[in-house]
Amino acid sequence: MTSAAQVVALVAIGRQAVRSALAVRSEVLVSAVAVLVRVVLVVLVWRAVYAGVDEVSGVDGPTAVAYAVLGAVFTNVLNPFWRSSLEMRVRQGRIAVDLLRPVGLVPQTLAQQVGTTAAAVPRCVLAVLLALAIGALRAPAGGALGLLAFVVSTALGIAVALLCNLLVAMTAFWTLEVGGALMVYRAVAQFASGALIPLWFMPGWLRGTLEHLPFQAQVFTPLSVYFGALGGGxxxxxxxxxxxxxxLLALLAQLVWSRALHRVVVQGG
Amino acid sequence: MADEAGEAVGVAAPAVRAPWRPQLQEVSPLRAWWVLMAASLKVVFAYRSNLVNTALGSVALQGSQLLFVGVLLHRFEEVGGWGFGEVALLFAMRLCAHAVCTVPFGQHSVIDFLINEGDYDRLLLRPVSPFLQLLAWRFNPGSLGDLSLGVVVLVVAAQLAPVDWTPGTVVFLVLTIVAGGLVEAGVQFALSSLSFRLRATWSLKVTVDTTFADFGPYPLGVFGTVGSLALTFVLPLAFIAYLPATALLGRTDELLLPARAAYSSLAVGPLLFWAGYRAFVHQSRHYDSPAG
Amino acid sequence: MGQPMIRAEGLVKEFTRPVRRTGPLAGLRSLVTRERVTTRAVDGVSFTVERGELVGYLGPNGAGKSTTIKMLTGVLVPTSGTVEVDGRVPWKDRTRNARGIGVVFGQRTQLWHDLPLRDSFELVAKLYGLDRPDYERALGRFTELLDLGEFLDTPVRGLSLGQRMRGDLTAAMLYGPPLLYLDEPTVGLDVVAKARIREFVAETNAVDGTTVVLTTHDLVDVERLCRRVLLIDHGEVLYDGDLAALRRRYVPYRDLVVTLAREDDGPLVAPPGTTVVEEPRTARAGTGASDAARVVAFRFDPAQTPTPAVVAAVTAEHEVVDLDVTDPDLEAVIAEIYSSGRVRA
Structure with a gap:
C-alpha cells in the first residue's frame, strides 16, 4: 500500500469517527448544552472567588475567569469521558481484524481520536463565543505572533494528550480491567494539566512536581501562552x-506497542 | 393440564416419568431484588482486582475535585463567604449523598446499554419488576470508592466545620444525606426513563452527574440569583447538600428562600425519588425491543 | 379441549424509527429534521395453540417471527389486536405470565455470565419461588436428561455453545412452566448437540405435556418435532396446519430416483404421468453401481399416478440397479411457498 493510500484510509477512519460522534442527535445537543452550562458555571464560581479581591498570586480576576473558561473548553476536547476505541476492540476480540488492515493499528487509533476531537470543535467554538459574549474572555496576548504561538502550543498540547490517551488505552493488552485505570488517569490528567485550576495558584511543592509531568504540557502551557505569561525565552x-x-511519549508508545503486538501474536488476541 | 399431555403428540413415550408441575411460592419484590443483588455482589467480589481498580478510579475522580477545592481555598481562604471547614462539610455531605445514590441505585447508568442491546428483553421475561432488576443488574464497585472517600472526608470535615454536634444534628445529618441521595437517584431515574424514547441518554446523565460533582461543593450564592434558582428548581442540586448544610452551619439567612427551606430536602428527596421511579415505569411502556 | 393455551387475534405491531440519512453532512442534517418511518412487522396475525401442542413457527428473516414471540411473551405491547396466553394478557399481566412460561433464545443466553451454571439455576429457583425440595428434584432430573453434571460448576462464559444451550433449557424448564418458547434453539450447534436438544424438547412435550412454540430455520427440527406448522412472511400467516398437508398442497410431486444399469446417455422414455428430471446425482453406496452411473428422477403426482404404477412402468422400460422414492424436502416446500407468496391455506 502506498503512503498516499494509507493517508486516504486514515482520513476515512477519522471522518468515520466524526460521523459516529455526531450520529445521535440528542447526544450532540446535550454535549453542546453541557459545555455551555459548564462555561457559565465556572465563570460564576471564579467571579465569586474574586469578589473583593484584586490579585492573588499575581493573577487578576479577569485572567483567572478567562483561564477557567479555556480550561473547561480544553478539557472538553482533550479528555473525553468515553473510552478509547482501542480498548473496546481488544475487549471484544476484534483486534485481530484491525491488525490485518493495511494501516497500522496505532495510526488507526490516533486517526479515530483525532476524528472524535474534531467533532468536539463546533461545540467548543460555541462555548468560546458565549464566553466572549458575557465578557469572560479576551483576545490572546501578543497580537498575531501571540496567536500563532498559542496555536502551535495548542497543537503540541493536543498531541501530548492524544499520546497519553493512547498509552493508557494500550494497557488493555495486559488487563481487561482498564476502567479503573482510565478513571484515575482522567482525574489525574484533569487536575495535573491545570485544566481545573492554573498551576499559578498551587503551592510551590505541588507546582514543582507537576511541572515534571507531561500533563501540564496539555493545557497549562497553551493557556500560559494565551495569557502572555511567558516571555520570549x-x-x-x-x-x-x-x-x-x-x-518521548511517541517513543514510549512505540515501545509499548511493540510489546503489545508481541503479546497478541504470541498469546492470541 | 398435565393429564392432557399424552394424547397431544405422537412422540414415542420414554420411561414413565411424572409430569413436572411444581407449586410456585409468591416472591416479594424486595426478596427478588436482594437475590439478584447478592448475585451481583458475588460477581464483583470474585474479581477483587477490578473491585479495587474501579473503587480507586472513583476515589481519584472525586478526589481531584477535593484537591481543586483545597487549592482554591488555600489561596483564597473563602468562597462565597464560606471558609475551609464549611466548604469541606458541604463537599462531604454531597459526596456521601452521591454514595447513597450510587451504592444501591447506581445501575441506572446501564439502561442505554440494556435497551440498545436488547438485554432489556431479558428483564421483561422474568417475574420481577424490570426496574428492580435494572438496579441489581450489576454492582458498580466505583460506588464503594465514593462511599469510602465520602465517609473519610465527612469525619474530618465534621471536626473542621463550625457545627455544634448534638445527637439531634447528627441524626439530621444522616437523614439529610439519605434524602440527598434520593434526590440524585430520582433525577437519574427520570433521565433513565428517557432512554426508552431517545435511545441515548448517557451524555445527559454524565453531564448531570459531573455538574452535581463539580459544582456541588460551593455555597449556592456564588451562582447569583438566576443560577441559584436554576440549581434549586431546574436541576435540584441545592436539595442534595447545600440547603441542609445551611441549617447545620446556621447560615439560613443567606437563602433566597424562607429558612424552613433548609429542611425541605427531607421531604423533597423521597418525593423526587418516587417521581423518578414513576417516570421510569411510565416511559417503559414505550420500549421497542430492537429487531433480531 | 377447554381454553386454548395461546389465542392471538388480528395481532399487529408497528415500529416507528427515525430515518437515517447518508451523504455529505448527514449528521448535521439529521440534527435539524425529524423524519420518521413506520414499518409493520406483524400485520394481522391470528392463530390459536391448544394445550400440549408442539407448533413450529416458521418464516424467513424479518418475517415477523421474533416480534410475534415478543408479543406472546409480554416483552412487546401489540399496536392492535388481542393476545391471550393461558387466559392472561401477557403485557398487562406480565409478572404472572412470566411465571407460567419458559423462554429460550438460541442467540442470547439468559444465564448469569460470570457465575457457575449452578448459581444461575439457584437464582432462577429463588426468583420463581420454587421451594428447595422441588428445586433439587428438578435439577436432578434435568441434570440426568441433559447430562449437565460435568459443567454444573463451570462459569457460564466458559461453556461451549451446546452446553450453554442445555443450561438455558434447564433454566427455562426448572419451574415447570406449562408453555415453552424456543427461538432458534439449535442454531450453531453440532449434529449430536442438536439431536440431544430435540430429544429433550420432545420429551418435555410428551411427558410433561408442555406446550411448545418453536421458531427455527433448521427444518430438521421441524420434521423431527412438529406436527403442525405456522408459516409467516411479511407479517402475515401464509399457512397454518399439518406438516404433511403442507407438503401435499404446495409441492404435489414425488420423485422416483433410479440408477441405470448402463451408462447410455440417450433420451429416456418417460411413462405417462411422469417427467424426467435430470440433476447431477450420484448413486447410493452399496448398490454396486459405478460412480459414473447415470442417476435420474421421474417426477409424478402420486394423487394422479399411483407410485407402484410408476415403479412398474419405469422398470419395464429401463434396466435399473437401484431405485428410491423421495418426497421433496421441506426446504424446497418452504422456498416454494415464500417465492410464490401464496396467502393463507
Missing part, C-alpha cells in the same frame, strides 16, 4: 518542553 523553552514530551 520562556516561551521558546515551554514550546521545546512540549515538543520533547511529544517525542
Amino acid at each position: 520562556d516561551l521558546a523553552a515551554a514550546l521545546a518542553v512540549q515538543a520533547l514530551w511529544v517525542v
Whole structure:
C-alpha cells in the first residue's frame, strides 16, 4: 500500500469517527448544552472567588475567569469521558481484524481520536463565543505572533494528550480491567494539566512536581501562552518542553506497542 | 393440564416419568431484588482486582475535585463567604449523598446499554419488576470508592466545620444525606426513563452527574440569583447538600428562600425519588425491543 | 379441549424509527429534521395453540417471527389486536405470565455470565419461588436428561455453545412452566448437540405435556418435532396446519430416483404421468453401481399416478440397479411457498 493510500484510509477512519460522534442527535445537543452550562458555571464560581479581591498570586480576576473558561473548553476536547476505541476492540476480540488492515493499528487509533476531537470543535467554538459574549474572555496576548504561538502550543498540547490517551488505552493488552485505570488517569490528567485550576495558584511543592509531568504540557502551557505569561525565552523553552514530551511519549508508545503486538501474536488476541 | 399431555403428540413415550408441575411460592419484590443483588455482589467480589481498580478510579475522580477545592481555598481562604471547614462539610455531605445514590441505585447508568442491546428483553421475561432488576443488574464497585472517600472526608470535615454536634444534628445529618441521595437517584431515574424514547441518554446523565460533582461543593450564592434558582428548581442540586448544610452551619439567612427551606430536602428527596421511579415505569411502556 | 393455551387475534405491531440519512453532512442534517418511518412487522396475525401442542413457527428473516414471540411473551405491547396466553394478557399481566412460561433464545443466553451454571439455576429457583425440595428434584432430573453434571460448576462464559444451550433449557424448564418458547434453539450447534436438544424438547412435550412454540430455520427440527406448522412472511400467516398437508398442497410431486444399469446417455422414455428430471446425482453406496452411473428422477403426482404404477412402468422400460422414492424436502416446500407468496391455506 502506498503512503498516499494509507493517508486516504486514515482520513476515512477519522471522518468515520466524526460521523459516529455526531450520529445521535440528542447526544450532540446535550454535549453542546453541557459545555455551555459548564462555561457559565465556572465563570460564576471564579467571579465569586474574586469578589473583593484584586490579585492573588499575581493573577487578576479577569485572567483567572478567562483561564477557567479555556480550561473547561480544553478539557472538553482533550479528555473525553468515553473510552478509547482501542480498548473496546481488544475487549471484544476484534483486534485481530484491525491488525490485518493495511494501516497500522496505532495510526488507526490516533486517526479515530483525532476524528472524535474534531467533532468536539463546533461545540467548543460555541462555548468560546458565549464566553466572549458575557465578557469572560479576551483576545490572546501578543497580537498575531501571540496567536500563532498559542496555536502551535495548542497543537503540541493536543498531541501530548492524544499520546497519553493512547498509552493508557494500550494497557488493555495486559488487563481487561482498564476502567479503573482510565478513571484515575482522567482525574489525574484533569487536575495535573491545570485544566481545573492554573498551576499559578498551587503551592510551590505541588507546582514543582507537576511541572515534571507531561500533563501540564496539555493545557497549562497553551493557556500560559494565551495569557502572555511567558516571555520570549520562556516561551521558546515551554514550546521545546512540549515538543520533547511529544517525542518521548511517541517513543514510549512505540515501545509499548511493540510489546503489545508481541503479546497478541504470541498469546492470541 | 398435565393429564392432557399424552394424547397431544405422537412422540414415542420414554420411561414413565411424572409430569413436572411444581407449586410456585409468591416472591416479594424486595426478596427478588436482594437475590439478584447478592448475585451481583458475588460477581464483583470474585474479581477483587477490578473491585479495587474501579473503587480507586472513583476515589481519584472525586478526589481531584477535593484537591481543586483545597487549592482554591488555600489561596483564597473563602468562597462565597464560606471558609475551609464549611466548604469541606458541604463537599462531604454531597459526596456521601452521591454514595447513597450510587451504592444501591447506581445501575441506572446501564439502561442505554440494556435497551440498545436488547438485554432489556431479558428483564421483561422474568417475574420481577424490570426496574428492580435494572438496579441489581450489576454492582458498580466505583460506588464503594465514593462511599469510602465520602465517609473519610465527612469525619474530618465534621471536626473542621463550625457545627455544634448534638445527637439531634447528627441524626439530621444522616437523614439529610439519605434524602440527598434520593434526590440524585430520582433525577437519574427520570433521565433513565428517557432512554426508552431517545435511545441515548448517557451524555445527559454524565453531564448531570459531573455538574452535581463539580459544582456541588460551593455555597449556592456564588451562582447569583438566576443560577441559584436554576440549581434549586431546574436541576435540584441545592436539595442534595447545600440547603441542609445551611441549617447545620446556621447560615439560613443567606437563602433566597424562607429558612424552613433548609429542611425541605427531607421531604423533597423521597418525593423526587418516587417521581423518578414513576417516570421510569411510565416511559417503559414505550420500549421497542430492537429487531433480531 | 377447554381454553386454548395461546389465542392471538388480528395481532399487529408497528415500529416507528427515525430515518437515517447518508451523504455529505448527514449528521448535521439529521440534527435539524425529524423524519420518521413506520414499518409493520406483524400485520394481522391470528392463530390459536391448544394445550400440549408442539407448533413450529416458521418464516424467513424479518418475517415477523421474533416480534410475534415478543408479543406472546409480554416483552412487546401489540399496536392492535388481542393476545391471550393461558387466559392472561401477557403485557398487562406480565409478572404472572412470566411465571407460567419458559423462554429460550438460541442467540442470547439468559444465564448469569460470570457465575457457575449452578448459581444461575439457584437464582432462577429463588426468583420463581420454587421451594428447595422441588428445586433439587428438578435439577436432578434435568441434570440426568441433559447430562449437565460435568459443567454444573463451570462459569457460564466458559461453556461451549451446546452446553450453554442445555443450561438455558434447564433454566427455562426448572419451574415447570406449562408453555415453552424456543427461538432458534439449535442454531450453531453440532449434529449430536442438536439431536440431544430435540430429544429433550420432545420429551418435555410428551411427558410433561408442555406446550411448545418453536421458531427455527433448521427444518430438521421441524420434521423431527412438529406436527403442525405456522408459516409467516411479511407479517402475515401464509399457512397454518399439518406438516404433511403442507407438503401435499404446495409441492404435489414425488420423485422416483433410479440408477441405470448402463451408462447410455440417450433420451429416456418417460411413462405417462411422469417427467424426467435430470440433476447431477450420484448413486447410493452399496448398490454396486459405478460412480459414473447415470442417476435420474421421474417426477409424478402420486394423487394422479399411483407410485407402484410408476415403479412398474419405469422398470419395464429401463434396466435399473437401484431405485428410491423421495418426497421433496421441506426446504424446497418452504422456498416454494415464500417465492410464490401464496396467502393463507
